[in-house]
Amino acid sequence: MLNNFCFWFAALVALGASVLAVSRRNAVHGLLWLVLSLLAVAVLFFMLGAPFAAALEVIVYAGAIMVLFLFAVMMLHLGPAAQRQEAQWLAPGVWIAPGLLALGLAADLIAIARLAGDAPAGAGIIPPEAVGAALFGPYVIGVELASVLLLAGVVAAYHLGQRRDRSLGEGAGSG
Amino acid sequence: MASFPFSHGMVLAAALFAIGLAGVMARRNLIFVLMSIEIMLNAAGLAFIVAASRWQQPDGQVMFLFILAVAAAEVAVGLALALRIYQSLRTLDLDAINTMRG
Numbered sequence: 001m002l003n004n005f006c007f008w009f010a011a012l013v014a015l016g017a018s019v020l021a022v023s024r025r026n027a028v029h030g031l032l033w034l035v036l037s038l039l040a041v042a043v044l045f046f047m048l049g050a051p052f053a054a055a056l057e058v059i060v061y062a063g064a065i066m067v068l069f070l071f072a073v074m075m076l077h078l079g080p081a082a083q084r085q086e087a088q089w090l091a092p093g094v095w096i097a098p099g100l101l102a103l104g105l106a107a108d109l110i111a112i113a114r115l116a117g118d119a120p121a122g123a124g125i126i127p128p129e130a131v132g133a134a135l136f137g138p139y140v141i142g143v144e145l146a147s148v149l150l151l152a153g154v155v156a157a158y159h160l161g162q163r164r165d166r167s168l169g170e171g172a173g174s175g
Numbered sequence: 176m177a178s179f180p181f182s183h184g185m186v187l188a189a190a191l192f193a194i195g196l197a198g199v200m201a202r203r204n205l206i207f208v209l210m211s212i213e214i215m216l217n218a219a220g221l222a223f224i225v226a227a228s229r230w231q232q233p234d235g236q237v238m239f240l241f242i243l244a245v246a247a248a249e250v251a252v253g254l255a256l257a258l259r260i261y262q263s264l265r266t267l268d269l270d271a272i273n274t275m276r277g
Binding site: 082102 | 182
């Protein structure tokens with residue numbers, strides 16, 4: 001019973017925090033709800049016997065990526081004017097069509113997921129050693145591709161992040 | 176350690192994905208659209224972890240690591256683009272970016 005309580009509690013926190021994260025007007029409030037949602041999902045990862053994934057979820061998602069978001073929001077420094085703009089954009093009617101479409105998709109996915117049966121998940125721990133052995137065994141090409149992807153991300157972020165005050169060659173390769 | 180039915184975890188992942196999808200469609204602020212995409216990627220990662228746990232294989236966790244790398248790269252480029260768009264247009268309105276030229 002305690003197991004079920006833990007699952008439902010974490011699941012409800014994740015769902016509620018996600019709903020609040022996508023519906024706030026203030027970007028910082030939305031980010032904080034998103035951090036809560038990610039932490040709740042990390043709890044689920046622990047319960048599912050994936051301690052390595054849970055630690056990465058906390059460190060990389062709730063830590064690094066959210067701090068990146070926070071820095072971007074701070075650099076944009078959106079003031080009260082931005083919130084008035086958001087209030088104007090977020091009239092309640094805006095949510096009707098996307099909400100219905102997302103509900104339809106969710107109903108579809110949930111109907112499929114319920115076919116999956118009641119085999120237990122989280123029966124045992126998958127140790128990080130096994131994950132590492134798989135990562136650098138059969139999936140080593142994926143690791144190389146991920147490193148290329150991250151390098152491309154770094155180069156693109158550097159290029160886009162440059163100030164172009166003396167923009168003689170806007171878009172010139174040297175940047 | 177706790178175990179719960181496989182289908183419950185998949186249902187939760189589907190619901191989180193739908194919430195992120197609704198956010199992507201409804202919001203006009205670029206920052207919130209990126210946050211909604213994060214929720215969707217996270218839901219996909221949750222589905223992989225639940226499946227890894229169901230079959231007790233590490234492959235699902237490997238896929239979660241790849242999703243993590245994709246999310247990090249996407250956020251870095253997306254936020255840099257958001258800063259550039261705000262510098263040149265003074266707004267984060269996605270509907271205003273249709274004035275962009277090559």
